[in-house]
Amino acid sequence: MERVTVEDVPSRSYRGLELFMLIPPVLMGIFGLGIVVLGLMSFGSSSAAAGTAGAASTAGTTGAAGGGMTALLGGVAIVWILALLFGLASAVAIPLFLYLDAGKIADQDLDWEPSQGLYAVGGFFLSGLVVWHYLYKRHQYVIDWVDTEAWWYLALMGVGIGILGIVGSGIDPMLMPIGLLGLPLFAVGIYKDATYVRLQSDWRPNPVNHFLAAFFTGIIAILGVFYFGYYAYKRHSHVGLI
Incomplete structure (x- = not known):
């Protein structure tokens, strides 16, 4: 090809x-x-x-x-x-x-x-x-x-805000929307980082697939955390985390 x-x-x-x-x-x-x-x-x-x-x-x-x-x-x-x-x-x-x-x-x-x-x-x-x-x-x-890992740190910030929303919802359900504040950082960061990873390793993630996965799972923060765990595992196996 x-x-x-x-x-x-x-x-x-x-x-x-x-x-x-x-x-x-x-x-x-x-x-x-x-x-x-x-x-x-x-x-x-x-x-x-x-x-x-x-x-x-x-x-x-x-x-x-x-x-x-x-x-x-x-x-x-x-x-x-x-x-x-x-x-x-x-x-x-x-x-x-x-x-x-x-x-x-x-x-x-x-x-x-x-x-x-x-x-x-x-x-x-x-x-x-x-x-x-x-x-x-x-x-x-x-x-x-994409020649920078800055997008990876953006995704980390996004999932961190999502976790904050999960914790907050345990205190008061009205705090659950806090997790949505991290969704743009999470989805955009994963999209760009997938491009970086495919240039730096033998793993070839399609950025659009991972953008969609981050977007739809990130809407329900707990699902986004599980997806992030999968992505972080794959990333760690090929280029590391930090």
Whole structure:
């Protein structure tokens, strides 16, 4: 299987597709941040109201429950608005990026010749699914370049925040969204680090596979920790951990 590097196929469209792939974990992180901030604000308001009313026990309990619901609804609203803007932008940008980048790949002497029209149409109707598939195939034939372990430490920070969310949820379920704050660091760090590892060892992880694994397991922090354990074991076997 013949391969080339990103230096052989310079493409801003490829970087644009990567950006759109990485936006969902950022949205989830914003969702978690919105819930945490609104939860703290609601908790403070309910505590003040309880003190003023003089019925601290009953009012505090009711206020905390109401504050938690307000925080959840606020977080959802924030993500819905951002997701709507993201969807509108992706409906135009993703088909265009796929069309342009597929043309650059097709011009190379590779075993893979992606259809520009097919990917553009698929990108319009199926958006993220097509981007995942396209980038997965692209990484098989065009090798990206990452020459630093900084992304690995970013992933470590992300999983650390996820563990903090797990611990916090044992104290108060409203603290569980803290784990989502680490999801962008975790998913993006793993994606870039997988590229670094495949350049430095005989292990050839496809970065898109590991991005998806980190993203979907990281949403439920405890699953993300288990996946991270697997990735850390494989990484340790080939390039070490630190």
